[in-house]
Amino acid sequence: HKVPVGRDQVQHIEMARDVAARFNHLFGQGREFFVLPEAQVDEEVATLPGLDGRKMSKSYDNTIPLFEGGSKRLKEAIARIVTDSRAPGEAKDPDANALATLYRAFADEAQTEAFRSALRDGLGWGEAKTRLFDCIDEQIAPLRARYEALMAQPERIEDALQTGAAKARAVAAPLLETLREAVGLRRFRALAHNTEQPQTRAATAVPSVKQYRETDGSFSFKLMDADGRLLLQGGRYSAPRDAGQRIAALKQGASTVPLADEVLGDDVEPTAVLAALALLAQE
Template sequence: ADFHALIKCDDPDRIAHSSRSIAATWLAAGLDPARVVFYRQSDIPETTELTWLLTCVTAKGQMNRAHAYKAAVDASVAAGEEPDAHVSMGLFSYPVLMAADILMFNAHRVPVGRDQIQHIEMARDIAASFNHLYGEHFVPPEAQIEDNVATLPGLDGRKMSKSYDNTIPLFAPPEQLKKLIAGIKTDSRAPGEPKETEGSALFQIYQAFATPTETAQLRQDFAAGISWADAKQKLFERIDTEIAPMRATYEDLIAHPEKLEALLQAGAAKARKIATPFTAKVRQAVGLRDLRAQAADKKGDKKDKAALPSFKQYREADGQFYFKFVDAQGRLLLQSAGFASPKEAGQAVKRLQELAQPLPTLLQEIPVKHLVTAQELESALQQLLAARD
């Protein structure tokens, strides 16, 4: 995600090194590029185009609530500076770029740390806003979290992040790895004094690499008063044992950037087979169209499309999610009650679109009000179903 890296780093060499290091790390850790689409963000120009299209349907108030922006404002105020003194437009609007990364490929589930849940929720809201205005194009994503490793602490106890410069490079040489681990922040409890695992960055990092049995043993060692030096040695040995077999692969990739570049370019080609036609579809939806085709659209396909009824999903000021069903002329046929989440509203729409159950049953189970006869409503739904087939 090298576009994201530009938000807080203005050192070109560091940006390039970071891209190379992250790509090599994924591959050395066992990622098989033949089984996934592994690409560099900046190699997909459609990403930035989609970012702008999504920006145009995103409320500023939503960006005001982003954790990173609020943290930057709080830091400036605490320092007696203007609230936005250190806020670039990149920092302010980067949740939209993140949403574009996700929505470009219509991901259903996104593995994230617990601290990133807000961004998935924002992507869902942005998708719902776009879908409401231009029709169903995006799948609202869901966050997938591993509770045991939801957020990994860094050397200083804060969330491990390159932004905080508190990371432990996964494939650092043993000497550097040992030195970094020795610098993990701990309290002043002496050897022999029981130590708390709760809130201990050292223990949490160990837990991320260790088996349940090994974790239980270190927990006992903490209670028995293990010295911090011995605990850090245990952590070093556990990480080095896990990482050593991968380190040679990592170092080989770093030494041969042409191998990395070839893999990334191949991944970009695979990604663009999806991104290019999808972006063309989205451009068409918002009205960025080939002028030569407009006359033909009016006579042919456009009439066919205009003849179809459609569902519209949206969010109201009360925070609830709604949908409505309208005919080709925009006449309201059906109006939903409010749903707590866009997922629930979308599931209800899907049930109506598919007509997998008799319409009277659906109208009893889904909180909606139909403003025309049931027969007219079913006719419109059948028309939409036939067009999909």
């Protein structure tokens, strides 16, 4: 449940966490439908500086291109990183510029310390930028080659996306069905589109449950037959979860759950209500 993000994205993880926690509280009844995500931030590279020393962002147009334009464009971008006017041989503060921070994002601890030490010992800015380019390009070059090969074969990307989508749907569909049941929504039904037998759909029409909010803020529902006639008017509930749970109880125990605050529609027999609930339970 840990999600690796930069410091600026923590707020999005917190929003997702709040939504998940709220859903679990309202509809879970002790069950945790959603695992609460937790932001995991690498403080060493939580926010990377851009070419001008500000936070790297497309909005500031100060990003470093890793793939587009190849090594040439990467080297040109690094050459534009803003530094001070200290000459070669003068000691430089590694924390006062973007070079050391960017270097640390691609190097190990020993390499990073060696680079910082060289700056303190007077390494020139030009040589420092060359070392930064070599460090980044060594890591990115194999990935860039893979990127360019894939971009030249968009059909492979499409195939991978379709395969991934199918896998995701297989995992998500059962959970989505469970969530719909938890909030009292009807299940998805496959609609027959048979132009040769137009009467088939009418013959399979089923009752429906409409859940809604009253003007006083309470929640209720209506059980309608296939023709839109009111069969059963639900009671009033303080939360949509309560109305949904009552609907689910009526569906699952149509012949055993007694009517409580529900009211039969005009000229409606209890047997008609039971038959409608039985049909809904079969969906």
